[in-house]
Amino acid sequence: MDKRYQVFVSSTFTDLEEERKHIIQTLMEMDCIPAGMELFPAADEEQWDFIKKVIDDCDYYLLLIGGRYGSLSPEGIGYTEMEYDYAVAKGMKVLALVHGAPDNLAQIKCEKDPILQEKLSNFREKVCTGRLVKFWENTDQIAGMVALSLTKTIKMYPAIGWVRADLVPNEDTSKEILKLQHTISDLENQIDQLKTKPAGLDNLSQGNDLIEINIGFKAKLKTDDTLARHKSYKIGLSLTWNNIFEYLSPSLIVENNENELLILLSNCFRKYCAEDLKEALDNGNLKSAINFTAYTEDLRLILLQFRALKLITLSTKKHPPSDTNTYWTLTPYGDQLMTELNAIKRTD
Structure with a gap:
């Protein structure tokens, strides 16, 4: 059955808008369903429950890190990091693309606040520890990294995915399939019983007689x-x-x-x-x-x-x-x- 996998794209938004476009285009060309900040560009606490529901519906989580840490929640944690932590806690397969030379980024795409710089550094270290990551330095590299990494991940860790509603058995069909499965099981049991020696034959001449x-x-x-x-x-x-x-x-x-x-x-x-x-x-x-x-x-x-x-x-x-x-x-x-x-x- 043909499946489409939904991928949650997580990153800061304004500084990586162009990179996100490349990622989304690549996912669509792979017949995947992208989901992410485009659905909720203004991150706030009220939308966090909605974000979690979207992640719950996704099969894979793709993280893109550049030079900014992003908006903070009331708890002082960036929404991108919150999304990452939530996906990891759920056991989702994570694809991480981390900028390899953030010092070379334009100032407008970097954090100026020392506190946010430290948070970004700690976040990068957490993502890169105990996990295979891909390092990128320009936008042209991203599409190829996404295609190769996601293809390999889908092959090694196939997820549930989505199918067209008309390809999914309806309730009546499911009941009929279940009934047939029970019938097959009963017949297999009957065959196994028939393979054993029937009772009541000991009085007949047989075997080595x-x-x-x-x-x-x-x-x-x-x-x-x-x-x-x-x-x-x-x-x-x-x-x-x-x-x-x-x-x-x-x-x-x-x-x-x-x-x-x-x-x-x-x-x-x-x-x-x-x-x-x-x-x-x-x-x-x-x-x-x-x-x-x-x-x-x-x-x-x-x-x-x-x-x-x-x-x-x-x-x-x-x-x-x-x-x-x-x-x-x-x-x-x-x-x-x-x-x-x-x-x-x-x-x-």
Whole structure:
């Protein structure tokens, strides 16, 4: 959102009127809003409350010191110094431009009263102590100093600033935004809850419990040296539910259909049951086993169990009418378990 920053320009007035014009022109060219003595050229005690309100509305405070201390308040403090003290007390970021050679200024721009000269000297010392200041000697230097110093200050210490009223959300919009934020927070909490293991599932077979599933294949007898065809065989093998879910679940991150899952289940046997398969072939005196295939009824039993365990759910993604496949996808809890099972573990 485009912002404009308001800058309070503080200085004595009549002796620095030309310099102030340069500062104000520079601020306007930077799309900033200048505020200062032009609003209240006659400083008096009655206007002090008004001055403080203007400073309160500003984002940054710019102090310009020349050769004069300026008008005194009833307490004997110059209004420029009062403005500076007030801005510092508020914690505002202060940009200070101090004349580097006040002795070279024209007499008309310098204090003749020794008391005011001392006050100015003390004020200069206070401003220059513990603070970065810029020293200027002629009016032409001021615009560049203001532009560089303010740009850096805004970048390092961005303030609240001002925006157009039509860019600020109205009350109804703010209420709607707040309502949506609450809704988002509630949904995030619900998702976090869904990622945890649901209650009431302890009576179901799961995790490292074993399930025996059939797998079909074709093979020849080891004693058969002819060109006879391979014969069909079927054996039962045991896997854990986690073995099966670990292998199938990555394909369900988006969704997958039962035909593809059946192929993956067949490959799952070959990964986790390689030794059992070899032993079964040896016991059956079989060789040249090919075409390992899981059975649809076993896959559907597995999918039913995963659904009962709240690990998967039917996909709601739209498909063409010609696509008659059944698609499944992970639940938030299923996604969490899939990540835990498949994430690469650190080895000590």
